[in-house]
Amino acid sequence: MISDAPSAKSTMQYLTFEVTTRCNLKCVMCPHGLPGGYPGQRDADDELIDGIVGSLDRLDVLRPTGVGEPLLSSGFWRLADALRGRDKPKMGFITNAILLTPANVRRLADVPLRSVMVSIDAVRSETHQRIRGNDLSRTLSGIKNLIDMRRATVKDFWLAMSFVIMRENHKEIPDFVDLAASMGAEIVYFEHLTPLMTNASNWAVERDGWQFNYGEQDMRNDPRAADAMMMEAVARADAHGIGLGGYHVFLDPSLEAAHIDRPSRKRFLAVQGVDSRSGEGG
Numbered sequence: 658m659i660s661d662a663p664s665a666k667s668t669m670q671y672l673t674f675e676v677t678t679r680c681n682l683k684c685v686m687c688p689h690g691l692p693g694g695y696p697g698q699r700d701a702d703d704e705l706i707d708g709i710v711g712s713l714d715r716l717d718v719l720r721p722t723g724v725g726e727p728l729l730s731s732g733f734w735r736l737a738d739a740l741r742g743r744d745k746p747k748m749g750f751i752t753n754a755i756l757l758t759p760a761n762v763r764r765l766a767d768v769p770l771r772s773v774m775v776s777i778d779a780v781r782s783e784t785h786q787r788i789r790g791n792d793l794s795r796t797l798s799g800i801k802n803l804i805d806m807r808r809a810t811v812k813d814f815w816l817a818m819s820f821v822i823m824r825e826n827h828k829e830i831p832d833f834v835d836l837a838a839s840m841g842a843e844i845v846y847f848e849h850l851t852p853l854m855t856n857a858s859n860w861a862v863e864r865d866g867w868q869f870n871y872g873e874q875d876m877r878n879d880p881r882a883a884d885a886m887m888m889e890a891v892a893r894a895d896a897h898g899i900g901l902g903g904y905h906v907f908l909d910p911s912l913e914a915a916h917i918d919r920p921s922r923k924r925f926l927a928v929q930g931v932d933s934r935s936g937e938g939g
């Protein structure tokens with residue numbers, strides 16, 4: 658008999674599930690921002706949430722996520738209430754921070770949190786407004802509420818601030834690292850555009866006289882410009898002692914970052930936890 662064979666009592670470790678597909682924003686690069694919005698928006702049903710609540714003892718990490726805003730859903734708050742006062746599982750989630758109000762943050766104070774990632778995509782208010790259709794100061798207030806709670810409760814979850822790279826915002830990449838450090842984040846997360854279950858070929862959104870066109874905004878089409886900003890971001894992250902995650906170094910020879918000099922490239926890979934020897938081709 659194999660002693661560690663899965664059994665009814667085995668630990669599942671990570672559970673990532675879509676808690677809602679509803680949202681309170683319409684970011685231009687997200688399917689919610691498309692004309693007509695995201696089809697069939699709904700919350701996870703009670704049966705799913707009941708099942709997870711009944712399985713908490715088997716889990717290490719719970720990640721309510723999805724193409725929606727988790728804090729909008731009653732399922733998220735039912736899980737938070739069920740976790741209150743426990744050590745495990747720890748919860749990690751991604752949010753636009755609008756609902757990180759003082760009252761909601763108080764509600765999270767006794768929940769075992771592992772991580773909170775706040776999506777921002779900009780340093781300038783104008784850019785945030787254009788991409789996320791939201792007031793940047795509202796997002797930053799949510800982060801501040803969270804940081805104040807963490808300080809007051811001596812909790813040890815980490816805060817990440819995330820940035821989806823687009824032509825519109827790529828020049829703000831280095832300053833975003835400074836902003837994250839000044840807010841008290843431990844990690845800054847950068848990611849290229851991905852289609853997120855949508856056909857990106859004719860993705861165009863009009864907002865306040867500006868047109869978001871997926872193909873034009875995708876910086877994978879201009880890796881040299883994106884990588885140059887990322888190299889500056891690495892330097893700023895080093896200066897602040899803050900972690901950097903998420904960015905992809907292209908291994909396709911036609912896209913490979915040949916324009917990044919070898920020492921920088923090594924550093925780049927090391928930041929991401931990749932063994933730099935394998936990245937150097939031996």
Ligand SMILES: C[S@@+](CC[C@H](N)C(=O)[O-])C[C@H]1O[C@@H](n2cnc3c(N)ncnc32)[C@H](O)[C@@H]1O
Nearest residue numbers: 686687723724725726751752753776821850851
């Ligand atoms: C879909 S959102 C859901 C969570 C929450 N509503 C938020 O915005 O943080 C999860 C993450 O996907 C990112 N995202 C949205 N559209 C994207 C796209 N087209 N490509 C890559 N990331 C995207 C968001 O910026 C966010 O960090």
Ligand code: SF4
Nearest residue numbers: 680682684687689725
């Ligand atoms: S990126 Fe997040 S906040 Fe923005 S529309 Fe999509 S789900 Fe909502």
